[in-house]
Amino acid sequence: MSRNIILSVISFFIYLLYQVLILQNVVLFHTAFCFLYVAYLLLLPVESNPLTLMGIGFVMGLAVDMFYDSVGLHAFACVLIMYVRNYWLNNLTPQGGYNTNDAPSVSLNGLQWFTVYATPLVFIHHAALFFAEVGGFSMFWFTLWKIITSTLFTIIVILIAQSLFPGRRSR
Amino acid sequence: MERLILFVYQNRAFFTFLFLELFCAWLIVQNNAYQGSKFFNSSNGLVAAMNSFSQGVRDYFMLSEVNRTLSEENALLKKKVSQQPITYVLPNNALLRDSSFINQYDFVSAKVVNNHVDMVKNFITINKGKDDGLEPGMAVISPLGVVGKVKLVSSHYGVVTSILHVDVMVSAVLKRTEHFGTVQWDGKDPDQVELHYIPPHVRPNVGDTVLTSGYNAVFPEGVMIGVISSVDLNKDALFYEIKVRLSQDFRKLSWVTVVKNNHHLEQDSLEQVIEKLER
Numbered sequence: 288m289s290r291n292i293i294l295s296v297i298s299f300f301i302y303l304l305y306q307v308l309i310l311q312n313v314v315l316f317h318t319a320f321c322f323l324y325v326a327y328l329l330l331l332p333v334e335s336n337p338l339t340l341m342g343i344g345f346v347m348g349l350a351v352d353m354f355y356d357s358v359g360l361h362a363f364a365c366v367l368i369m370y371v372r373n374y375w376l377n378n379l380t381p382q383g384g385y386n387t388n389d390a391p392s393v394s395l396n397g398l399q400w401f402t403v404y405a406t407p408l409v410f411i412h413h414a415a416l417f418f419a420e421v422g423g424f425s426m427f428w429f430t431l432w433k434i435i436t437s438t439l440f441t442i443i444v445i446l447i448a449q450s451l452f453p454g455r456r457s458r
Numbered sequence: 459m460e461r462l463i464l465f466v467y468q469n470r471a472f473f474t475f476l477f478l479e480l481f482c483a484w485l486i487v488q489n490n491a492y493q494g495s496k497f498f499n500s501s502n503g504l505v506a507a508m509n510s511f512s513q514g515v516r517d518y519f520m521l522s523e524v525n526r527t528l529s530e531e532n533a534l535l536k537k538k539v540s541q542q543p544i545t546y547v548l549p550n551n552a553l554l555r556d557s558s559f560i561n562q563y564d565f566v567s568a569k570v571v572n573n574h575v576d577m578v579k580n581f582i583t584i585n586k587g588k589d590d591g592l593e594p595g596m597a598v599i600s601p602l603g604v605v606g607k608v609k610l611v612s613s614h615y616g617v618v619t620s621i622l623h624v625d626v627m628v629s630a631v632l633k634r635t636e637h638f639g640t641v642q643w644d645g646k647d648p649d650q651v652e653l654h655y656i657p658p659h660v661r662p663n664v665g666d667t668v669l670t671s672g673y674n675a676v677f678p679e680g681v682m683i684g685v686i687s688s689v690d691l692n693k694d695a696l697f698y699e700i701k702v703r704l705s706q707d708f709r710k711l712s713w714v715t716v717v718k719n720n721h722h723l724e725q726d727s728l729e730q731v732i733e734k735l736e737r
Contacts, residue, residue, distance in 0.1 A: 308512045314576040317648060337471040345478050353505045355574070356581040356617060359485030366482065370475040419486060421578050421624075426645060 291388065295331075302327040303347065307354040319436040324351060325412055326445045328365060329372070329405055330392055333385040337373055344369035357420065364415040368408045379404055393449040405445060410438045506583055506615040510571035517712055524712050531601040563678055564718040566590055568598075571615070575622055575648035575708045582618040584714060587611045595676065597717040603682040603706040604628060604670060605714050616716075622648055622708055630683055631671040635660055638671055641683055641702065648708055650687060653700040660698070662689050668702050678717055 306324040313321055328344055348362030355361065376385075381396050393401045413434045421430055466473055517524075568590075572583035586592055588611045598605040598618045606620040619626055622643050630641045630653060639655045656662060666686045672679025687703040719725075 304508075308508070311512070312516065317576050317646075320576070338474055341471075341474055341478055345482075348482075353502060354509065354572070355577070356572075356583070357577065357579070358489040359482040363479060363482035363486065366475065366478045370471070421645070426578075429646060 291332075299327060299343075299347065303350055306351060311354065315436070315440060318433050319440040320413075320433075321440050321444050322351075322361075322409075322412070322416075322437070323441065323444050323448065325365075325368070325409055325441065326405075326448060328369060329408060329445075330390045333376060333389045333391055335373075337370065340369040340372060341366050360416055360419050363419055364412045367415050368412045371411060372408060375404070375408065393446070398446070401449070402442070402446070406438065406442055409441050409445075410434070413437050413441070502612065503614065506571055506585070506612075509583060510569075510585060513569075513571045513573075520710055520712050523710055527601050528713075562719065562721050564591075564720065566592065566716040566718065568616070568714055568716055570711050570714060573620075573708070573711050575620075578624055578645045580620040580622040580648075580708075581609065582606060582620050582711065582714075584616050584618055584716070585614070586716060587614045587616050589613050591718065592616050592716055593718075595722070597677045597681075597719070598714050599677070599681050599717055600706050600711065600714045603684065603704060604677060605706065605708075605711065607676060608716065618714075620708065621651065621704075628677065628683070629671040629673040630668050632656070632660070632662055633667040633669050635662065635666075637662075638673065639700075641668065650701050650703055651684070653686070653702050654697060656698045656700060657696070658691055658698065662686055662698060662700060664689060676719065676722070678719070 302324045306322065310321045310323055324347060328340075328347060331340060331343065344365035345362050348365035349359075351361040352358050376391060379400070381400065385391075389395055391401070391404055395401075417430050417434050417437075418424065424430075566586055568584040568586040570582055571585050572581075574580045574582075582598075582605065584598070592608055592611045594608050594610055596608040598608060604621055606618045606623070607626065609617045609619045611617075621628060621641070624643055624645045626642070628641045629638065631638050637656055637660045639653045641651050641653055643651045653668060664686050668683045668686065670677040670679065670681040670683060682705045684702040684704040686700055688701045690699040692699070
């Protein structure tokens with residue numbers, strides 16, 4: 288148990304540093320952003336307490352915010368998907384249910400299941416993030432285009448990361 | 459009362475959610491205000507130190523570009539210095555005689571440690587802060603053009619609102635026709651800004667130079683903004699739709715100069731007195 292927590296804390300910092308030191312500079316065609324740190328939040332153990340989830344989401348979001356100079360934006364989006372996450376997971380319960388410490392990853396239920404699980408959450412995260420950044424719907428189509436391309440980009444990078452480090456957090 | 463507490467306890471996840479989201483919303487609104495949030499920003503020491511490490515790596519790839527602009531600027535300044543004695547000989551040069559005008563602006567050179575161009579509200583972090591005499595509201599320029607305005611400072615770092623920020627407006631002037639307008643970014647292309655409020659009787663051309671006007675006390679007069687890249691006039695429109703190509707490529711920003719206007723307070727307080735009298 289404590290081994291899991293230590294691993295979890297270490298990977299928190301790995302995801303955070305990777306995001307702010309490297310992916311911060313990667314923006315394709317001025318529209319497609321990559322927010323890989325969302326994967327950390329998505330891969331937290333299945334049966335986590337929603338309060339803990341939202342707490343972790345808030346801290347992660349705020350940490351990313353400090354580097355992006357966008358106080359509260361990422362934290363807002365992260366808390367939102369952390370709240371929705373457990374309801375969404377319950378809807379997607381595979382045959383035989385989950386084990387307590389399972390991470391909802393590719394290695395647990397396969398690529399297709401993971402894509403179905405991750406895509407809507409990443410989309411919600413990006414939608415909340417970009418619309419809150421603009422502060423309304425004044426540039427609706429441009430923002431929507433940004434959201435769709437960023438979601439695709441993020442999902443692809445998450446899937447690549449999953450295939451490079453399979454089950455890193457599933458044990 | 460007991461039931462109320464029970465209700466809140468049973469729905470504690472939802473209420474925590476509500477509380478955190480409201481807190482975030484409050485932070486966002488606070489940060490949008492002029493002064494911004496005091497602590498959670500990139501002028502925070504640890505964050506800025508890590509950003510400057512990352513920028514150090516990026517800088518390495520921009521070295522030749524930076525060198526080129528620096529030597530070009532150097533050549534320009536040398537040319538100006540060599541011309542200077544001639545202007546001293548001229549009689550009745552009132553501007554040069556007044557020492558308060560000579561000392562109007564102070565310049566502080568600063569290094570960019572973090573820079574965004576792809577958000578809707580972009581900020582730049584620089585490695586000079588309160589200890590170097592920076593204050594919120596100062597202008598930031600580069601050898602190639604305007605950059606932005608200091609938003610907040612910690613003791614060693616500062617956060618600059620880039621002109622690539624949808625809420626920032628800069629008073630501008632068309633160099634050829636001397637008409638005034640306002641430059642604002644539309645949030646899309648980091649190479650182009652829009653020039654508003656140029657009335658239809660003016661004839662702006664593609665390629666015309668746009669400079670800062672010096673009508674606000676922040677930017678010095680005549681700093682380059684860019685050149686006009688397209689001009690459109692819709693039927694019955696009150697103003698032109700003008701796009702300006704920025705002379706400074708914000709993706710290659712590496713060194714900037716912070717401009718301290720020593721007359722800022724004086725000019726502002728004088729104008730405020732007038733505004734009060736008018737009312």
